Amino acid sequence: MGYMALKLDMSKPYDRVEWVYLERIMEKMGFSRRWINLISMCIRSVTYLVMLNGQPHGLITPTRVTVSECVKIQSLLYLYEQATGSYKWRSIINAKHVIKLGRVWRVGNGESIQIRGDRWLPQISSAKVLFPVTGLALDARVCDIIDQDSHTWRAGLIDQNFLPHEAKLIKGIPLSWQTVSDKQVWLPSNHGEFTTQSPYHLFVGQGRNLLPGSSSGGGNKLIWKGIWNLQEGDVELRKCIGQKFLPFVDLLAILFLRKDRLDIDLLAVIMWLIWGRRNASCMGESILEYRQIWAKAKLYLLDFKTAQKDDRRLTTTVIRVPRWIPPIHNHFKINFDRAVFSEMDTAGLGVVIRDSYGRVVGALAERIPITISATMVEALACRRALNFAKELNLMDTVFKGDAEQIIKALLAKEMHQPEYGHVLQDSLVLASEFRVCMFTPC
Structure with a gap:
């Protein structure tokens, strides 16, 4: 007996016809049980894979469900989107370029780092080599400018092929005395750990660089210095109401210019509570009414100042000259x-x-x-x-x-x-x- 191939449109019986009904019809029409089993196997053997973080997961064997079950699944997916996918994942995706901005290569053996294109210079503002290196191949890697035997930079080759300021940066990168692999690290943090503050400062700095402004950055420095050096005040906030400010830093600049007439500490707590209310609203948590913020801020500030009070007694400072202490015997x-x-x-x-x-x-x-x-x-x-x-x-x-x-x-x-x-x-x-x-x- 020979072989035969059939091209069947299985989507119609799979999507629109009850599988048991299809089997009963074929039985009434006189098809053999073997044929019915083959058709049923084609319909029931469909499986799916789900891509999660770029990797396939499964297998998922589908079954037919009722309309009410479909509606229930749809409502659950909608709730999940509102709770996580809509806000958190959008924030992560939007901040992805900030992660790239602070991530650089730490040079090990240099085999994984391309001289052109990769971020490997130890500075955030310009971590890529800008000068077109003419004396090296287009696909040259950092290992090509390292003496692998002595674990030192090939200083002469670097001086010949890089701009002076880039050559100085490269020769100042410490190399391990062992054979270690290159590693991508988060440069903005001194301790190497990713925190919410480090990408925030990167994001703010990157955004300001795209805005027109004066060539001097002294204004913003005064603003941030004022934020971290807030002093106590006892004048109610009755000024600056009704004025329009496009960037928030403009508002802060005006406030710090008038800090002798404003209770800047109270204003900072109010802004903190407003920001916290906004975050709670986005997360669907209970929120503080706007009319309650003023009283809450005054209470928080009072508690803080009370906790900071201490006995300001006069103390005598004794300057001790450090003395060398010998180690134990034979050490x-x-x-x-x-x-x-x-x-x-x-x-x-x-x-x-x-x-x-x-x-x-x-x-x-x-x-x-x-x-x-x-x-x-x-x-x-x-x-x-x-x-x-x-x-x-x-x-x-x-x-x-x-x-x-x-x-x-x-x-x-x-x-x-x-x-x-x-x-x-x-x-x-x-x-x-x-x-x-x-x-x-x-």
């Missing part, structure tokens, strides 16, 4: 520090090693290209101190520096800092090779 104390010479575009690393009797065992001073921040130089100084002690084969050590942020990160074994996390990782690897290795702040 070595390694003090490290940094210096930044902005006029020379360089930074310095300093290390002094003493034994338990206070005798100098070793000292080191090195000049390095200036980096994007002083904290990064502190991290480099700590790494160099560890390596210097290892070179001298000192196995029982105490490392001391005045960079509290670096010391705390090493004690907590945190390596998520966006700019120098890989440098801290090098330091922890070196520390694991000592018999005794302790970190203490000055």
Whole structure:
């Protein structure tokens, strides 16, 4: 017996005809059970996959439902859209470009980063290389300008192919002494963690750059300085009513100019309550009536001022000169520090090693290209101190520096800092090779 292929329009029986009814009709018309089973299998074997975050999920086997069930499902989807999809997801999508603005590559081995096009320079305003690099291939990667053996930048090649300010930035990027992969990090945060404040400041700054205005940014600085330095006042807010302001910052500028006649603290609490009412309304939560805001603000402000009061007693300040404390017997104390010479575009690393009797065992001073921040130089100084002690084969050590942020990160074994996390990782690897290795702040 041969084979035969049938092209059937299955959408009509699938969408519009009850499946059991279709089977009964075929039985009345005398079709064999095998044929009826084949047709039923074609109708009932349809499955679906749902794309979620770019990945297929399923399989979903559909069944026929009643009209009332369809209406119920539709109402549930509508409620879900109003509760989450309409507001939250719109906000996330609209803020996606802000996430891209603050996200940069942290250079590891450089193999994943293209020199042209990728954001890898340690600055938010212009993280991409702007100058057309003519001496390198169009698809050149950052690994092409790194000496993989010494884990250092190929300074001569960089100076030849980049603008001077870009070359200085690149040579100031610290490289790990290990072979680590490139990593995308959130640059606006000092601790590497994404917070709602960091993208907000990025978003505000990006939006202002698109607006016409004076070449001086001093006005906005005065506004934000006024916000964070609000003083107490006892004059009721009866001014500035009826005036029209397009940007909110214009209103703030006028208010701070009149802060000697306005209760700016009370105004700030009122604005905070109005903003909170707006957020609660968007989320479908209970809201505060507008007529209640004034009294609520005065109550909040009174509670705050009461909590801030203290006994303002005269105190005598005693200035203590820091004294070097020796380590325990047969241990070595390694003090490290940094210096930044902005006029020379360089930074310095300093290390002094003493034994338990206070005798100098070793000292080191090195000049390095200036980096994007002083904290990064502190991290480099700590790494160099560890390596210097290892070179001298000192196995029982105490490392001391005045960079509290670096010391705390090493004690907590945190390596998520966006700019120098890989440098801290090098330091922890070196520390694991000592018999005794302790970190203490000055």
